[in-house]
Amino acid sequence: MSKQTYRICCFQRKFKLKEAEAPDEIKELFGRFSENGIMTSEHLCKFLKDVQGEENVTKEEAETVMESALKLVHEHLNIVFHKKGLNLDGFFRYLFSDLNVSISTHKKVHHDMTAPLSHYFIYTSHNTYLTGNQLNSDCSDVPIIKALQQGVRVIELDMWPNSSKDNVDILHGGTLTPPVELIQCLKSIKEHAFVASEYPVIITLEDHLTPDLQAKAAEMVTQVFGDILFTCGTECLSEFPSPESLKGRIIISTKPPKEYLESKKTSEKENGSQKGKKSSEEKAWGAEISDLSQKMMAFSEKTLQNKDNGECQDDEADSHHENPNIQQNIAPEYKHLIAIQAGKSKGPTSEWLTVDPIKVKRVSLNEEKLINVALNHGQDLVRFTQRNLLRVYPKGMRVDSSNYNPLIGWMHGTQMVAFNIQGHGRPLWLMQGMFRANGGCGYVKKPELLLKTDANNEVHDPKRLLSVKTTLKVKVYMGKGWHLDFKRTHFDAYSPPDFYVKIGIAGVPADSRVKKTKAIEDNWIPTWNDEFEFPLTVPELALLRVEVHEYDMSEIDDFGGQTCIPVSELRTGIRAVPIYNEKGEKYPSVKLLMCFEFVKIMLHV
Structure with missing residues (x-):
């Protein structure tokens, strides 16, 4: 033969x-x-x-x-x-x-939605209008529509004068991204804002407009949104309203305008220096979470040696110089639309982190500066985010629209962890998993741990190691559906696949770990019957992450699906676990059969 x-x-x-x-x-x-x-x-x-x-x-x-x-x-x-x-x-x-299915409540909102906005993690996107990378992909309303359909509640638009200086375009300044008109983005937001969730949509604006174009932008915003636009006059809010009270409303958030200065040269310099860099997102599975403490310290050693004064500046939102002598040029109708005012993060961190008892604000930091502040002012961050909004966005070198570890922000109370939703990789899977909670409405109530103060007015210290509260026991029985959703030759040309499952926890550093089943050879319907235990100190912030791979002796193991589930939403017992592709889209047929059990820790007196 x-x-x-x-x-x-x-x-x-x-x-x-x-x-x-x-x-x-x-x-x-x-x-x-x-x-x-x-x-x-x-x-x-x-x-x-x-x-x-x-x-x-x-x-x-x-x-x-x-x-x-x-x-x-x-x-x-x-x-x-x-x-x-x-x-x-x-x-x-x-x-x-x-x-x-494994996730609780059958897609119903079940968190208390009557607390201030600052008490919630909010599904937040970064440069939402980009279809791909940060340098030369198209600007379009299509990714905005997709984000809203996925339940995203914070949309970012960068406003620039068009080439004729008589209208407003949306584009990534200082790059080769072809623009899309502001009016088109606004109309698409209105049409799709409440398809996936009835809770408020916040539009964060990065403003590079002259006063006359600010007035034109204000006119467009007012005409498109009309009565659903939430405004509060020229006064700052003393406390943020609740998601419940803002159902069906659109909220504008940006810095109050001061002046117009062209910042194109600055943007070109920053973006041009990054064109040759590429972020390596797909590191060893789980390493970006389990080594969280070491990564924070490594960042500290490299970049903070000359920053002992605690200074931290927001270079995305603070790109304009300020001149108090040009205040009279402000478009008042534009300023009136800003319901959530963005504050400054210049100067000593201790100053802008000070909690104002009279008014609230939003502050933005990039991911590296968040680590800086977290290392030196962790408890102050928690206290600040109990009343105010903090937005964190990707660093400039992520020109490929990759993302960072969201847990660093969440464990310090950051509400708006802004992600490149059009991106890829494991961090995005964590983001998608987090916001499967609470019925997928885009708002997840922060755990009480991050909201309370004790008798001495002290708040939670994210660096403090806590006792184990519970142990999650997970058993992986079997999986099926790949033969329906994949071609027979997708994994191996001449034999069925050899599937194994990676399973772990993404959470605070003490809880983060990863384990793996054995590989089952030549079987489209593998049965593992493997059991694992995960002790959890902060189960409220823990995410169960699952990946299926096909073992390949000579090459990189093939991807067979993934999911990420908030531990707080897990239904105990024997459950079907839907599996998603690399983009976060659910496979029609692929599922795992798993068993979940919580074992409470008995405290001995």
Whole structure:
């Protein structure tokens, strides 16, 4: 037999797909919660209480679940089922279905939405109008629409005079990005703002306009948004309103205008120096989180030797020099639209971090300067963000629209961790995972840890190592669906894939770690039955991250899917875990069957 003939035979034999079979533990569970091979609604109710942790489920609710499960089974005629309940195959299919997903509340908002905006993490985008990289991709309203459809609540627009100096364009200044007109972006924002969420959309403006164009921009904003625009006159807010009170509203946030100065040369110098640089985003899995403390210290050693005075300047939002003698040129109608005023972050950090009891503001820092402030003023950051808004954005060298570790901002109370939503990589998966919480509405209530003060008026210290609160036990049973969503030759030309799962925690440094299952050879429907434990000191900020890869002995392992789930949203018990592609889009068929259990730590007195 020739080598080619052998390969063809091997190919045909290896790709014969076996039917998914329930693991032994699932078979045992079915035996416990069934009678004569049938699980009735009463059996299902007991299973939901005893195994799935749904202690308050009623018999009526269990009957509704059973009806939905029977309909699901009925759609697959090759499965035998009984009109009074589920057989083993039907129960197994139910466990793998969207009726039994891992994230809680079935996409309903369940956080308290009546606190000030400063009490929430907010889904925030950076340079939202860019279709790709930061240097020469198109500017368009299309990525703005996509961001809003994904639940993003903070849109950034950079306003510049057009080539004729008679209209307003949106573009990344000092680059080769072709512009899009402001009016087109505003209309698209209005049309799509509340498709994914009814909670407010904040537009952060980077303003490079002359006073007459500021007035023109104000006219466009007013005409497009009309009554849904939230304004508060010329006065600063003494406290931010709540997301609940701002449902269906558009909010403008920028610095109050002072003067117009061309800053193109500065922008060109900054961006031009970065053209040859490339950010290596795909480092060792989990390293960007688990080595958080070391990275912060490494940054400190490299860049902070000459910054012991604590000075920190926001070079994105503070690109204009200020001249108090040109105040009379301000367009008053433009200033009137600014509901959330952006403050300065120039000078000593201790000054701009001071909490004003009379008014609130928003301050912006780039990711490197956040680390600087976090290292030296961690508790002050937490205190500042209890009342004020902090926005963090990517450093200038991320010309490829990559992103950074969002946990550094979140663990210090940063509400607006601005990301290149059009980007790629693991940090973006964390961002997408965080905002799957609270029904995907784009607002996630910060944990009480970051909001409270003690009797001595002290706030949480992010550097302090806390005791373990709970341990998350995770068991990975099996996975299926790749044969439906991938070509048969996607992973290997002549044999089925060898899948393994990486699973870990992204959170505070003490909680962040990664583990891995064994690889299952030559199987489109792998069964692992591997169990892991993750002790958690701050479970409120922890994200469970899961990646599936296909082992390749000679090359880089192929990507087989990923997901990221807030630990606070996990439903206990045996659950179906939907898997997403590299862009964060859910695969139609690929799922993992996993089990989640929390073991509380008993404190000995």
